[in-house]
Amino acid sequence: MEARQRLEAVFVENLSLIDRIVASLCRRHGLHGDEADDFGSWVKERMIEGDYAVLRKFRGESAIATYLTMVIAMMLHEYRVRRWGRWRPSAAARRHGDIAVRLEVLVHRQGHRLHEAIQLLQSSGETQLTERQLVEIFSRLPRRTPLRPVEVGPTPLADIAVNGGADHLVNTMAANEDRAVADRALQEALDALPAEDRVILRMRFWQGLSVAEIAHALHLPQKPLYRRVEHALAVMRRTLETAGISAAQANALLEEEALR
Amino acid sequence: MKEPPIDAERLAAFLEGRSGEEERGELIERLGASEDQLESFADAAAVANELGLVASRLPMTGNDAPPEAGNREGESEQPESPGGASTLTPDADEEPPRGPAGREAQGPEPLIPLHGGNRAHRRVRWIVDRRWYAAAAGVAAIVIGSLLVARVRESGTDPADSGTLLVSAGVRLPPGWDGQPWATARGAAEPLSADARAARLGARLTDLEVAVAAGDSGAAAIAGDIALLLSGIDASGPLTTIYEAVRTRAGEPADRLTPLLADGRDAVARLAGAESVALGTWAEAARLAAATRNVGFFRSPATHHALGEDGVSERRPAAARAAERVQALVAGGSPTDWAALESATTELLRELTR
Numbered sequence: 001m002e003a004r005q006r007l008e009a010v011f012v013e014n015l016s017l018i019d020r021i022v023a024s025l026c027r028r029h030g031l032h033g034d035e036a037d038d039f040g041s042w043v044k045e046r047m048i049e050g051d052y053a054v055l056r057k058f059r060g061e062s063a064i065a066t067y068l069t070m071v072i073a074m075m076l077h078e079y080r081v082r083r084w085g086r087w088r089p090s091a092a093a094r095r096h097g098d099i100a101v102r103l104e105v106l107v108h109r110q111g112h113r114l115h116e117a118i119q120l121l122q123s124s125g126e127t128q129l130t131e132r133q134l135v136e137i138f139s140r141l142p143r144r145t146p147l148r149p150v151e152v153g154p155t156p157l158a159d160i161a162v163n164g165g166a167d168h169l170v171n172t173m174a175a176n177e178d179r180a181v182a183d184r185a186l187q188e189a190l191d192a193l194p195a196e197d198r199v200i201l202r203m204r205f206w207q208g209l210s211v212a213e214i215a216h217a218l219h220l221p222q223k224p225l226y227r228r229v230e231h232a233l234a235v236m237r238r239t240l241e242t243a244g245i246s247a248a249q250a251n252a253l254l255e256e257e258a259l260r
Numbered sequence: 261m262k263e264p265p266i267d268a269e270r271l272a273a274f275l276e277g278r279s280g281e282e283e284r285g286e287l288i289e290r291l292g293a294s295e296d297q298l299e300s301f302a303d304a305a306a307v308a309n310e311l312g313l314v315a316s317r318l319p320m321t322g323n324d325a326p327p328e329a330g331n332r333e334g335e336s337e338q339p340e341s342p343g344g345a346s347t348l349t350p351d352a353d354e355e356p357p358r359g360p361a362g363r364e365a366q367g368p369e370p371l372i373p374l375h376g377g378n379r380a381h382r383r384v385r386w387i388v389d390r391r392w393y394a395a396a397a398g399v400a401a402i403v404i405g406s407l408l409v410a411r412v413r414e415s416g417t418d419p420a421d422s423g424t425l426l427v428s429a430g431v432r433l434p435p436g437w438d439g440q441p442w443a444t445a446r447g448a449a450e451p452l453s454a455d456a457r458a459a460r461l462g463a464r465l466t467d468l469e470v471a472v473a474a475g476d477s478g479a480a481a482i483a484g485d486i487a488l489l490l491s492g493i494d495a496s497g498p499l500t501t502i503y504e505a506v507r508t509r510a511g512e513p514a515d516r517l518t519p520l521l522a523d524g525r526d527a528v529a530r531l532a533g534a535e536s537v538a539l540g541t542w543a544e545a546a547r548l549a550a551a552t553r554n555v556g557f558f559r560s561p562a563t564h565h566a567l568g569e570d571g572v573s574e575r576r577p578a579a580a581r582a583a584e585r586v587q588a589l590v591a592g593g594s595p596t597d598w599a600a601l602e603s604a605t606t607e608l609l610r611e612l613t614r
Contacts, residue, residue, distance in 0.1 A: 002497040009504065010488060024307040059452055060460060060489050061442060062272035065313045066304075070272040073304040074265070077296060088299070195292040202295070207302035216314070217305035218288075219277040 007052035010064075017065055018043065021072045027098050029076065030089055030105035032126065043075055084109060090142050094208025099127050100137050108144045185243035189236045197232040204229060266290055266297055275305060276314050278441065315436050419566040420462075420529060420538040422545030422557075423469035431552050432474040439467040439482065439544070441606050442613040452492065458532035459612040461489050462540025465525050468506070470548065472521060473514050480510035490528070499527050536612070542566040543609040546586065550595070550602035558590040579611035 022043055026036040047054050058067055080088065087109055093100040099121065106117035118134045121127045127134070190198060200218070203209045211229065215222035237247065266287065273279055274287050291298045308314045433439070442460065452460075464486045471479035483506040490496040490503065502524045506517060529537045542562060549557035557563060567587045585604040595601045 002500075003491060006487065006491050006497075006500055006504070010484070013484065020311055021307055024310050025303060028303060028306055056491075057269070058488060059269055060440065060485060061269050062276050062278065063313070063440070064485070064488070065311075066272040066276055066308060067269050069308050069311075069313060070268045070275065070300070070304045073300045073307065074268055076303065077300045195289045198292040199288055199298060202292075202298055203302050203305075206295070207299060207306075209302055209306060213306060213309050216309055217275060217302070 003056075004051045007055045010055055011047060011052055014064065014068060018047070018068060018072065021069050025073060025076050028089075028094065028101070029080065030093075030098075030101040030109075032102060032105075033124070039076065039079055042079060043072055046075055089208075090144070091205055091208035093141050096137055096140060099129065099134070100141060102126060103134065103138050104141055104144075107138070114138060181243070182245050182249060185240055185245050188243075189239040192239060193232055193235065197228065200225070200229060201232055201236075263290065263294075265294075271297075271301055271304070275301070275308060418538065419542035419562045420525065420534070422542045422560075422562050422566075423466040423525075425557055425560055425562060426466070426470050426545050426548055426554065427473040429554055429556060431470060431548055431554055433467060433471055433476055433478065433548070434551055437467075437548075437551075439464060440485070441547075442610050454533060455536040456613050457489060457492060458536030459540030459543070459609075461486060461528055461532050462537040462542075463544035463609060463613065464489065465521075465528065465537070466541050466544040466548070469521055469525075472506075472510070472517050475514065477510070480507045483507035483510060486528075490531075493531060496531060499524065499531060502527070539566065539612055540609070543605060543612055546605040547602060547609060550598055550605050553598050555594055558595055563590065576611065576614075578614075579608060582608035582611045 019040065022040045023036070026032065026039060031039055050056075054071055058064060089101045089104050093104040102121060103114075103117055106112045106120060107114055112120065114135065115131075118131050121134065122131075129137075190201075193201070196218070200214055203214045203217070204211065209217070211225050212222055214220070215225050240247075240249075270279075270283070270287065274284065279287060291301055440460075440463075442456075464482055468479060468482045468486065470476075471482055483503045487500045487503040487507065490500045502520060506520055506524070509517060509520075525541075543566075545557065546563070546566075548554075567583055567590075582604065586601065586608055589595050589597060589601045589604055
């Protein structure tokens with residue numbers, strides 16, 4: 001009982017920090033309103049579970065604030081996968097800021113049309129940007145398949161050309177083969193990089209962290225990191241060109257890879 | 261077979277720069293192999309950065325701004341695009357995101373600019389080097405230390421009194437002081453050993469004593485850390501209550517808290533193991549003394565006792581080797597290479613708390 005009371009006291013003492021961590025993560029992933037509240041409540045329930053098992057596991061090898069940040073970030077991953085599968089904001093959206101992430105969530109995850117999403121953002125006071133500015137932001141984001149199936153009804157289906165014949169089938173097979181070759185080349189190019197370079201590239205282009213943030217997180221000097229990223233990209237480019245993949249094709253593949 | 265997820269505290273320690281080389285290498289490999297875990301790590305890094313939770317451990321190297329386009333030294337590759345600069349150059353995302361005003365209308369950006377590009381660079385924020393503050397504190401400490409040498413020599417021989425030595429010399433925790441430099445344990449599922457926990461307690465007791473004496477607001481957090489470390493020891497309930505009381509009263513004048521600290525220190529030593537607590541106390545005090553260039557501390561009988569035959573040398577071989585390095589640097593009683601001494605005492609504390 002005493003141990004539980006002590007851990008409860010630690011939890012209460014850190015509630016404000018927990019709320020700030022949750023809020024920051026929600027902004028990063030475009031969770032707002034009810035979704036953010038729901039996640040925050042879920043985090044607190046998980047923290048209390050098992051008589052504050054999360055806090056009991058803390059060994060003092062890091063500051064408790066950093067430990068809580070890491071734990072809650074992992075909780076968010078679990079929460080997101082349960083609710084929305086593998087969907088996550090694109091790195092491009094993260095680079096363009098919180099509003100870009102919100103636009104992407106509203107349109108691509110929740111299925112709103114763009115003008116509906118814009119109205120939602122403006123009416124909730126999340127942004128003062130004009131419709132034109134928001135459309136411009138959205139135009140910079142990668143195209144994505146909707147998270148949920150879109151109901152089209154029987155009529156449109158009748159218009160879709162299917163079974164284009166043997167030629168179509170052969171062309172499709174050839175395209176799929178090319179695609180498979182390109183996928184393999186891309187994966188080989190990534191795997192050929194040293195582990196740290198791979199981590200740096202993924203944090204930069206998949207997770208949308210700035211070079212400064214990556215330098216800070218990995219405790220690397222910042223200035224040389226720019227050249228290191230360039231060098232890793234140059235190595236990847238050469239590898240892909242050797243495999244017959246153009247830069248444009250590689251970019252398309254990488255976009256899909258990052259959105260998986 | 262899929263590997264179990266990386267322990268959250270190992271990643272937190274990595275984020276704080278506490279991981280040793282081998283540990284760091286292993287974590288990088290695992291993060292590179294798991295998109296999910298890298299995503300969580302990246303999220304935590306971004307949040308920690310936004311909330312200012314983790315200080316940079318790198319010394320300031322001057323201008324950390326990205327190299328200017330077209331003005332790079334040692335470039336061996338020719339730029340590929342007619343635009344001039346090759347591949348990636350940092351863009352406006354090095355600053356807080358701006359609105360689209362002022363940007364030209366563009367289509368979706370390529371995820372990775374494998375083709376050439378030419379974008380404006382931004383300067384990044386300078387990170388204040390905490391060594392400047394430590395050096396300034398060190399100058400003051402030398403002046404004060406020299407006046408207090410006689411008083412220091414009158415102190416007891418017990419390494420457990422090390423915190424008191426520093427308090428007497430007016431030492432304060434330098435700004436941004438990292439009071440928990442111990443590396444993460446390999447096989448993080450294994451519990452902390454009793455000796456390691458005791459040494460960590462000793463170290464934090466030193467920090468607490470110094471912080472309370474100086475009226476440092478960080479004392480509350482340190483007291484909380486001690487309470488948490490104690491929670492892993494059976495029958496520590498009443499003792500934990502003392503440090504929770506210190507935590508809530510951290511803003512009170514030092515003379516009101518000092519008796520509480522003295523009682524607490526004695527009780528912690530009895531409960532957790534007097535020798536390991538004393539060594540942790542001394543090692544942390546030695547780190548602070550090195551950081552603040554306190555000569556008197558290294559001439560004290562407590563130092564002599566800690567580094568002597570009955571002190572650290574009885575511990576694990578790695579700790580004994582670290583103690584030898586410290587001993588070599590303080591031979592003669594007047595250390596000259598303070599940076600090396602701070603590094604050596606930090607390494608000693610890590611070995612004692614492993």
